[in-house]
Amino acid sequence: xxxxxxxxxxxxxxLVVFLAIGLKLDPRExxxxxxxxxxxxxxxxxxxxxDRVIRKQDMLGKVWMLNVFASWCVACREEHPLMVAYAxxxxxxxxxxxxxxxxxxxxxxxxxxxxxxxxxxVFDLDGRIGIxxxxxxxxxxxxxxxxxxxxYKQIGPITPEALRDKIEPLLRQLNA
Amino acid sequence: xxxxxxxxxWLCLFLVLGVGVVQAKEAESAAANPxxxxxxxxxxxELRCLVCQNQTIADSHADLAVDLRQQIREMLATGKTExxxxxxxxxxxxxxxxxxxxxxxxxxxxWIGPAVLLVLALTLLGLMLRKRQRLSDDAFDPEPEADxxxxxxx
Numbered sequence: 001x002x003x004x005x006x007x008x009x010x011x012x013x014x015l016v017v018f019l020a021i022g023l024k025l026d027p028r029e030x031x032x033x034x035x036x037x038x039x040x041x042x043x044x045x046x047x048x049x050x051d052r053v054i055r056k057q058d059m060l061g062k063v064w065m066l067n068v069f070a071s072w073c074v075a076c077r078e079e080h081p082l083m084v085a086y087a088x089x090x091x092x093x094x095x096x097x098x099x100x101x102x103x104x105x106x107x108x109x110x111x112x113x114x115x116x117x118x119x120x121x122v123f124d125l126d127g128r129i130g131i132x133x134x135x136x137x138x139x140x141x142x143x144x145x146x147x148x149x150x151x152y153k154q155i156g157p158i159t160p161e162a163l164r165d166k167i168e169p170l171l172r173q174l175n176a
Numbered sequence: 177x178x179x180x181x182x183x184x185x186w187l188c189l190f191l192v193l194g195v196g197v198v199q200a201k202e203a204e205s206a207a208a209n210p211x212x213x214x215x216x217x218x219x220x221x222e223l224r225c226l227v228c229q230n231q232t233i234a235d236s237h238a239d240l241a242v243d244l245r246q247q248i249r250e251m252l253a254t255g256k257t258e259x260x261x262x263x264x265x266x267x268x269x270x271x272x273x274x275x276x277x278x279x280x281x282x283x284x285x286x287w288i289g290p291a292v293l294l295v296l297a298l299t300l301l302g303l304m305l306r307k308r309q310r311l312s313d314d315a316f317d318p319e320p321e322a323d324x325x326x327x328x329x330x
Contacts, residue, residue: 033270134268136226
């Protein structure tokens with residue numbers, strides 16, 4: 001009789017465990033199939049100088065970050081001070097900005113207001129580069145190694161914890 | 177008279193040709209090709225919009241969905257097949273972009289799980305029924321004389 005009474009309790013506990021795991025998972029965080037694959041090729045005008053073209057090949061041989069941002073993106077504003085602070089640290093890797101689906105003037109104004117942490121900025125007017133990188137929520141940040149392979153993708157703003165615990169150790173390891 | 181007619185004919189010819197050219201251009205730029213549009217929409221209903229995850233790319237008004245519909249339109253126009261476009265999306269956004277994920281090791285539980293649960297439940301039910309069948313009559317409550325809930329039997 002006692003064992004029979006324990007059954008509902010057991011089922012309840014199993015359910016609670018499953019629900020607890022479900023609560024911790026973030027459905028917005030879709031693992032990118034691009035991690036571990038070569039970064040998509042791109043060749044697009046620079047934000048600051050429309051006549052100059054930036055290509056993926058320009059960055060070969062370096063460990064670098066690609067930070068997707070836009071002036072219309074609220075979370076980018078939240079993330080930006082951290083990027084500015086990171087760019088000032090010694091041993092920071094080059095950070096290339098991807099100004100995603102923005103107006104050139106807006107992008108420039110945004111950076112002059114909030115500071116420009118970028119080594120260079122690619123201007124992606126129609127979002128095609130974004131599509132090739134599988135971007136679906138700005139800001140997104142990719143870490144790309146010396147061979148041009150994507151090693152990490154941050155979806156959403158970089159937090160100080162993510163920078164300290166994941167991004168910086170990975171960059172050190174890749175640059176070693 | 178003849179001259180005038182010829183001139184008219186030329187004029188008409190130019191007008192007709194001109195209209196043709198203008199129409200062709202419009203069709204090209206606005207992707208007003210109904211066949212491609214229909215194929216694009218069918219394909220778009222199979223793809224998840226990652227910005228608003230419970231909508232398909234066909235339903236969503238999100239910027240990304242609009243861009244991806246345009247991308248599909250252009251790829252169909254260049255002769256890409258539906259499968260090639262599906263692969264293109266999966267390469268960028270992962271299996272999650274497909275509303276009907278492919279069967280493979282990581283999705284096996286998803287596909288087989290419900291069937292396994294059903295078989296398990298039916299087996300359990302069968303076992304329980306058999307157990308009850310073997311019980312004697314006095315293990316059950318006696319059947320009520322009349323159901324108080326049914327009318328006309330008061």
